[in-house]
Amino acid sequence: MNKIVLTCIICFTLLTSNILFAQEMTSPEMADVMRSEGKIYVVVAILVIIFAGLIAYVVTLDRKLTRLEKKITDKKG
Amino acid sequence: MKTWLKIVTIALLLYTIVAGFLFDVPRLNIVNETIRALYFHVPMWFAMVVLFCMSTIHAIQYLRKPSIERDLRSVEFANTGLVLGLLGIFTGMIWANYTWGSPWHGDPKQNGAAIALLVYLAYFVLRGSVENEESRARLSAVYNIFAFAAMIPLIFIIPRMTSSMHPGSGGNPGFNMYDLDSKMRMVFYPAVLGWILLGFWLTSLRIRTRNIEEKIIDFENE
Numbered sequence: 113m114n115k116i117v118l119t120c121i122i123c124f125t126l127l128t129s130n131i132l133f134a135q136e137m138t139s140p141e142m143a144d145v146m147r148s149e150g151k152i153y154v155v156v157a158i159l160v161i162i163f164a165g166l167i168a169y170v171v172t173l174d175r176k177l178t179r180l181e182k183k184i185t186d187k188k189g
Numbered sequence: 190m191k192t193w194l195k196i197v198t199i200a201l202l203l204y205t206i207v208a209g210f211l212f213d214v215p216r217l218n219i220v221n222e223t224i225r226a227l228y229f230h231v232p233m234w235f236a237m238v239v240l241f242c243m244s245t246i247h248a249i250q251y252l253r254k255p256s257i258e259r260d261l262r263s264v265e266f267a268n269t270g271l272v273l274g275l276l277g278i279f280t281g282m283i284w285a286n287y288t289w290g291s292p293w294h295g296d297p298k299q300n301g302a303a304i305a306l307l308v309y310l311a312y313f314v315l316r317g318s319v320e321n322e323e324s325r326a327r328l329s330a331v332y333n334i335f336a337f338a339a340m341i342p343l344i345f346i347i348p349r350m351t352s353s354m355h356p357g358s359g360g361n362p363g364f365n366m367y368d369l370d371s372k373m374r375m376v377f378y379p380a381v382l383g384w385i386l387l388g389f390w391l392t393s394l395r396i397r398t399r400n401i402e403e404k405i406i407d408f409e410n411e
Contacts, residue, residue: 152210152211153211155210156206156207156211159206159210160206160207163203163206167199170390170391170394171195173394174195174390174394177394177397177398177401180401181397181401184401184404187408188404
């Protein structure tokens with residue numbers, strides 16, 4: 113689980129960092145990436161969070177099923 | 190499903206969400222930024238067709254050599270496929286509302302997709318109405334083949350033969366015509382693959398749940 117979350121975060125930062133460096137700095141440098149380009153990054157962040165949440169839910173369901181399968185084979189054997 | 194495939198699924202879909210919103214797209218009138226819906230709406234249908242195809246393959250295999258496992262796989266693939274199809278039709282309605290003018294335009298593509306989904310809904314109605322397990326499996330396997338054979342012309346052939354506003358259908362070019370430098374393909378193909386894999390993953394979870402259910406019933410009978 114932690115590994116998956118970590119890969120998600122790395123993937124996201126790698127993709128966004130490219131866009132970060134490409135931007136021209138005309139005014140004093142501020143941490144306003146999230147407010148640029150019509151605030152599209154906010155939308156991306158929201159969707160990434162929703163997607164991460166849903167995937168985490170599916171992964172826990174997957175693990176629960178694996179546990180149940182193990183329980184059943186133990187009972188049989 | 191193997192763990193590495195699940196990780197690939199997550200990576201592909203994450204890439205789709207980030208790249209789908211941030212990468213350059215062709216500038217077109219009327220569609221404007223909604224062209225990005227291509228990355229999310231169309232893969233629903235691609236994944237649905239693949240899952241329905243898997244369902245039909247299992248149905249044919251059931252008819253060749255009947256087993257509960259085959260029947261179970263066939264149903265669950267159809268189940269996930271139907272969910273993706275419904276998502277496809279609803280996303281299509283939103284897109285149609287802002288580009289065609291109304292959510293339900295009576296376009297051959299929309300009508301065909303709706304009829305195809307109804308044909309598959311009838312598959313579940315048929316299953317629910319047969320008591321006997323064996324005849325339920327056999328009847329629904331035969332119907333499954335019919336449903337797949339009806340879905341392909343309804344979604345892919347009839348809209349191309351008549352006049353349709355849907356891109357890629359009769360009288361309209363697909364977005365591939367505007368995608369001159371193949372930049373959209375760089376997001377679209379991973380998106381399609383990602384959603385297909387997610388469909389397989391969700392189906393595998395349902396199949397496993399059903400298998401556990403069967404085993405519990407076996408225990409109770411012993």
